[in-house]
Amino acid sequence: MQLFDQFTMLLSPEHLFLVKILLGLMLVLHLPYIAMLFGSSLFSVIFRVLGKDRSDSDYMRFSRDLINTFASNVGVALLLGILPLLVIALLYSQLLFEANATTLSYMMISFLPIVAGIILIYVYRSLSTRTGLLVTLTGFLGVLILLAGYILLIASIVRFHDPEKWGFIRNPAHLLLGWNAIAGTNTYLTLSLTTAASGILFFFFKWTEKLKGESKTYRDYVRNFSTIIGLLFAVTTPVFFIWHLITLTDISYSMEFLGLAILFIVIMGVIVYYFSKMLEDSNVKAATRTFILMLIAFAVLIVSNHVAMENALKEHTASLLTKSETMLAELLPEREMEEGGGLMDFAKGEDVFKSICASCHRFDKKIVGPPYATVLDKYEDDIESLVSFIRNPQKVNPEYPPMANLGLKIAEAEAVAGYLIKTYQEEYK
């Protein structure tokens, strides 16, 4: 974790907001792409094996069509599959700066199998017209490695909600030890397969009308398979999501999170309805609507997870923001000094005394802090020490509460110190 902290820095609230937006955007671009690539290549490998086993040319064709549709462009893989990983890594490191999140390391590890899986799937696609066990094996390995990386990535994202457990996660397998992690990961996996199924309906029947010249049997088969798979996983996704909600830690909840959870369930309800309608009417009329809703559901799920993490890390984020505020406050007076500040100003010193110091101090009596007349003698010949004390107060007398750090600029502290010493010498000594 310290390694990642080296590449990040304290952020202002505005920068932090930007980081959150960017991270959400990157995840919304990356995860649905990986979901569709994983689902389509899984179905492609299964149909390739089945096609060979049963010598069914439709199965073989469907297997090829699937991989050629969803793994068609290397540029897309680079843009949506690989590049976002680097940005996601950097943005999470920034959000979890000094959080000591072990899960962050495992999330970084997940990038390797994801990239390897994508490469193998693209190799499988380029060889898909050939026969041979090696091609099937390449596809199978690609799917398996991508799945491993994907599970690691989403389990880490789910685990970010629960800082209490970070200390107990000592290897990647620990990421999945816990009902909440299992439910959360399964929500993403089932949603991924539903997205892949709705993607097949959209890209095969609506986007390019790829199957226009194909036989009715083949068209019906593709439609039935995708609708049934889509319906099956669309029905199970909310079950895992509710399970995830029930097992979530209390600190991850907020009104925004609950609102997004309700929205997600409503969208999933509509998606289930569309899939069941398409299955019942044996058509693909709602394919485009379903696909768009799937992408929206994915985005809502990602944002809800993001909000849950933000809720869980509220204190940590506040701590970082306080640190950055303090750092800025320390830098400003230095800059002021460089710009020629710090001149003694008796009138200004009196203003500072009246507006700030007088809340707790008088020269001749105790209010909250000690009377100045009893403590200023030691600073008479050492005004720098008084300025230093005012800017960084330390507890001296246990009978009094500690003095607050008032955040005075160096010029203000010097002016008020001058005023205090002068008034003390002239009127109270």
Added chain:
Amino acid sequence: MKKLLITGYFLIFILIIVLLGGLWSSYRDAPDQPIAFSHKKHLTYVGLECDHCHQYAEVGLQPGIPAVSVCMDCHEAVATDSPEIIKLTGYWNRKEPVPWAGVYYLPQHVLFTHKRHIKKGIDCSECHGDMKVVEKVRQVRSLRMGWCVTCHRENNAPVDCWTCHK
């Protein structure tokens, strides 16, 4: 039968949405307090230590909620025109304690002593989070047994039942 299944599934959907809606409308992330006391202001800007107000944390089972007189040590003179301090002064004048809402609760069958944990060097933030940045207090740890036991194991503290369940 098929229709019944579909109707049942969607009815469960609606039921869950209604339940979540109820939870959404009644949700509070932290209990509302009678006075908006800011731990951040007092710990970070004023520089007080936890035990300045929670005076029994090092010596007793409970850390103790500060008496109004502790607040008035400073606030008789400091920020007296702030609305929250006016409320505080009201309690002081009426000689009433401030009815603070509890945030951390342990079941009655658990005996937890602040004194022992502080003596072992466990920082307050281990259980309460970084209070230096908190405006409104909420419970940041589950306080479930698994959490307690894991921490005990990590710090080589006893884990037999009798340690906490007397």
